[in-house]
Amino acid sequence: MEKRRVVITGIGGVTPLGNTIEETWEAIKAGKSGVGPLTRLDSDQYPAKVAAEVKDFNIEDYIERKEARKMDRFTHYALAASIMAMKDSGLVIDEKNAPRTGVWIGSGIGGMETIENQMDVLNTRGVRRISPFFVPMIIPDMASGQVSIHFGAKGINSCSVTACASGTNSIGDAFKVIQRGDADAMITGGAEAPITRLAVAGFTANTALTTNDDPTTASRPFDKNRDGFVIGEGAGIIILEEYEHAVARGAKIYAEITGYGATGDAHHITAPAPGGEGAARAMEQAIQDSAIQPDEIGYINAHGTSTPYNDLYETMAVKSVFGEHAYDLAISSTKSMTGHLLGAAGGIEAIFTALALKESVLPPTMNYGTPDEECDLDYVPNEAREKELTYALSNSLGFGGHNASLVFKKFEG
Structure with missing residues (x-):
């Protein structure tokens, strides 16, 4: 079907x-x-x-x-x-x-x-x-x-x-x-x-x-x-x-959702699985569900909580999924401005991701001052950036080992 x-x-x-x-x-x-x-x-x-x-x-x-x-x-x-x-x-x-x-x-x-x-x-x-x-x-x-x-x-x-x-x-x-x-x-x-x-x-x-x-x-x-x-x-x-x-009904359209992935870490009640293994599988599922290739993703709205393990393991997960393309991706955490809205975070970040596609703009990761040698990707530091995008991905990772990813597509009719 x-x-x-x-x-x-x-x-x-x-x-x-x-x-x-x-x-x-x-x-x-x-x-x-x-x-x-x-x-x-x-x-x-x-x-x-x-x-x-x-x-x-x-x-x-x-x-x-x-x-x-x-x-x-x-x-x-x-x-x-x-x-x-x-x-x-x-x-x-x-x-x-x-x-x-x-x-x-x-x-x-x-x-x-x-x-x-x-x-x-x-x-x-x-x-x-x-x-x-x-x-x-x-x-x-x-x-x-x-x-x-x-x-x-x-x-x-x-x-x-x-x-x-x-x-x-x-x-x-x-x-x-x-x-x-x-x-x-x-x-x-x-x-x-x-x-x-x-x-x-x-x-x-x-x-x-x-x-x-x-x-x-x-x-x-x-x-x-x-x-x-x-x-x-x-x-x-x-x-x-x-x-x-x-x-x-003649509705205006912001963006299209094309893929969804959801996995469990089966590891620890609060700590993410080593290397972001569960998060990586969620991203892979969402990309596969979209019927696209990983290198078609141009932007990731990261879970990016500002905690030591989450940010490291999410970075490792991105590298696992995207390989060399990870270094061409733009990644940002809007939690640098909103704080962490817990169960509401995915809702507001889905909106940010859709608007990033619609307006061809990358939200910044603010307060980025001291680079971490283990977090070495493009986090769009401290200033928004214009970029044409076709596909973008949003991640949310929760206590209990819950990982969820959504793929969004720029709407073109």
């Missing part, structure tokens, strides 16, 4: 760089940073002093306060980003197409802020004061559920929970739903709101976060002096459609 083509027709996001994709993308191209002092929490209690926080966001700009109070912050971000993406796409869901329109939005940890707040209620006010919305607010699939309810999308409604690969796995899974003919359109991506007491304490305890207190250099992927990631938050949502469906 011939595979159906899948294209991106709408984008929306809430990020540390801005509460719209337009604002965020302009900041990315300009090399601006969304990293700043940790203000959501009492920073004196944590070794990590910086974070990539969403700023001046108000969910009541999108839904009524009464409904917003029944949702955790991560769902707020997902719903706002979905509303923006749907508006951008021009897609209208009605009784006729609702069963053929689905939602697949991932989140790594879901409603952590609600868990903490309700535990405080339990300890100070007792069992009977726990919110009846507590469970629906915390479960990671509720972003997808609330988006489905808001738009009346009655197709498949799912959520991939694969740590920092959640957004990319969700998009890949949604892509396959359309490709095999089970839906004509999907609202998909990732959302996360992990800047909470317990989450930051947990990432501090396993030494994943940077202890660099300078926001201008804290997130420095592939730099020799990198020492951990900057925790971030937000959501990135895209609208996927079957190509003929999009064309029939």
Whole structure:
């Protein structure tokens, strides 16, 4: 059976760089940073002093306060980003197409802020004061559920929970739903709101976060002096459609998704497999699924967390997959500007990759100051660059050994 083509027709996001994709993308191209002092929490209690926080966001700009109070912050971000993406796409869901329109939005940890707040209620006010919305607010699939309810999308409604690969796995899974003919359109991506007491304490305890207190250099992927990631938050949502469906309604098209790869390390709960073996297989799968050759990839939006092992092993994985072509590739980590949005990272980075193709521009890796002799590829250091691209790839790698890669193609009709 011939595979159906899948294209991106709408984008929306809430990020540390801005509460719209337009604002965020302009900041990315300009090399601006969304990293700043940790203000959501009492920073004196944590070794990590910086974070990539969403700023001046108000969910009541999108839904009524009464409904917003029944949702955790991560769902707020997902719903706002979905509303923006749907508006951008021009897609209208009605009784006729609702069963053929689905939602697949991932989140790594879901409603952590609600868990903490309700535990405080339990300890100070007792069992009977726990919110009846507590469970629906915390479960990671509720972003997808609330988006489905808001738009009346009655197709498949799912959520991939694969740590920092959640957004990319969700998009890949949604892509396959359309490709095999089970839906004509999907609202998909990732959302996360992990800047909470317990989450930051947990990432501090396993030494994943940077202890660099300078926001201008804290997130420095592939730099020799990198020492951990900057925790971030937000959501990135895209609208996927079957190509003929999009064309029939005159939709604008940002890019095409042509391949998806997903693998497991079977190695360690937090450390990547030596040499990036699992990540390499995910990239190989995505390229094979696209029916292209590795040397047709011109750009990689790397997972690039600014942690010692991830950046080294991802570099090794790229060399394993691409051979000599690895040195001709442009590779960048937009986490140098957004911080690490965990389960939302793949959603927002899919948008960046699609826009890089559409506008023929390579996002930079900022804060790159000291080259690492073991990370010796072209990381587009410190300044965006113009480049004509046909194919690009985006990687996401998560705790638990989850690896996911997507291949995007410049749309040419």
